[in-house]
Amino acid sequence: MIAVFRLRDGSLRAVSAVCPHKGGPLADGQIDNKVVVCPLHLYAWDLSTGCSQSGQPPISVYPVRVDDGHIILGD
Numbered sequence: 001m002i003a004v005f006r007l008r009d010g011s012l013r014a015v016s017a018v019c020p021h022k023g024g025p026l027a028d029g030q031i032d033n034k035v036v037v038c039p040l041h042l043y044a045w046d047l048s049t050g051c052s053q054s055g056q057p058p059i060s061v062y063p064v065r066v067d068d069g070h071i072i073l074g075d
Protein backbone atom coordinates (compact mmCIF):
# COMPACT_ATOMS: atom_id res chain seq x y z
CA MET A 1 0.00 0.00 0.00
CA ILE A 2 1.24 3.45 -0.94
CA ALA A 3 0.11 6.78 0.49
CA VAL A 4 0.11 9.78 -1.86
CA PHE A 5 0.12 13.28 -0.41
CA ARG A 6 -0.30 16.63 -2.15
CA LEU A 7 1.74 19.34 -0.46
CA ARG A 8 0.62 22.95 -0.21
CA ASP A 9 2.82 23.89 -3.14
CA GLY A 10 0.91 21.36 -5.26
CA SER A 11 3.71 18.82 -5.50
CA LEU A 12 3.12 15.16 -4.71
CA ARG A 13 4.90 12.71 -2.46
CA ALA A 14 4.36 8.95 -2.40
CA VAL A 15 5.50 6.82 0.52
CA SER A 16 4.77 3.49 2.14
CA ALA A 17 1.31 3.62 3.72
CA VAL A 18 2.25 1.32 6.58
CA CYS A 19 4.22 2.69 9.48
CA PRO A 20 7.37 0.66 10.19
CA HIS A 21 6.97 1.24 13.93
CA LYS A 22 3.81 -0.76 14.67
CA GLY A 23 1.93 -0.77 11.39
CA GLY A 24 0.03 2.47 11.83
CA PRO A 25 -1.82 4.05 8.89
CA LEU A 26 0.59 6.63 7.51
CA ALA A 27 -1.99 7.58 4.87
CA ASP A 28 -4.04 9.06 7.73
CA GLY A 29 -1.04 10.96 9.11
CA GLN A 30 -0.70 14.71 9.31
CA ILE A 31 1.77 16.33 6.91
CA ASP A 32 3.53 19.61 6.51
CA ASN A 33 5.84 20.52 3.65
CA LYS A 34 8.51 18.09 4.83
CA VAL A 35 7.26 15.23 7.01
CA VAL A 36 4.40 12.84 7.63
CA VAL A 37 3.49 12.13 11.25
CA CYS A 38 2.01 8.74 12.07
CA PRO A 39 -1.31 9.12 13.90
CA LEU A 40 -0.63 6.29 16.34
CA HIS A 41 2.55 7.31 18.16
CA LEU A 42 3.40 10.58 16.39
CA TYR A 43 6.77 9.56 14.98
CA ALA A 44 7.74 11.51 11.87
CA TRP A 45 9.33 10.62 8.52
CA ASP A 46 10.71 12.85 5.82
CA LEU A 47 8.39 12.69 2.80
CA SER A 48 11.24 13.07 0.30
CA THR A 49 13.89 10.77 1.75
CA GLY A 50 11.85 8.39 3.92
CA CYS A 51 14.24 8.95 6.79
CA SER A 52 12.90 8.85 10.31
CA GLN A 53 13.33 11.86 12.55
CA SER A 54 13.05 9.73 15.67
CA GLY A 55 15.36 6.76 15.11
CA GLN A 56 12.82 4.47 13.48
CA PRO A 57 13.50 2.45 10.32
CA PRO A 58 12.98 4.42 7.10
CA ILE A 59 9.84 4.27 4.99
CA SER A 60 9.91 3.62 1.26
CA VAL A 61 9.52 6.61 -1.05
CA TYR A 62 8.32 6.31 -4.64
CA PRO A 63 8.56 8.60 -7.67
CA VAL A 64 5.18 10.20 -8.37
CA ARG A 65 3.94 12.70 -10.93
CA VAL A 66 0.79 13.90 -12.63
CA ASP A 67 0.43 13.12 -16.31
CA ASP A 68 -2.66 14.34 -18.17
CA GLY A 69 -4.64 14.48 -14.93
CA HIS A 70 -3.60 11.03 -13.74
CA ILE A 71 -1.32 10.31 -10.80
CA ILE A 72 1.54 8.12 -12.02
CA LEU A 73 3.66 6.13 -9.60
CA GLY A 74 7.10 5.14 -10.84
CA ASP A 75 9.47 6.65 -13.37
Ligand code: FES
Pocket residue numbers: 019020021022023024025038039040041042043
Ligand atom coordinates in the same frame (compact mmCIF):
# COMPACT_ATOMS: atom_id res chain seq x y z
S1 FES B 1 2.64 2.83 14.59
FE1 FES B 1 3.34 4.62 13.60
S2 FES B 1 4.47 5.66 15.09
FE2 FES B 1 3.84 3.84 16.07
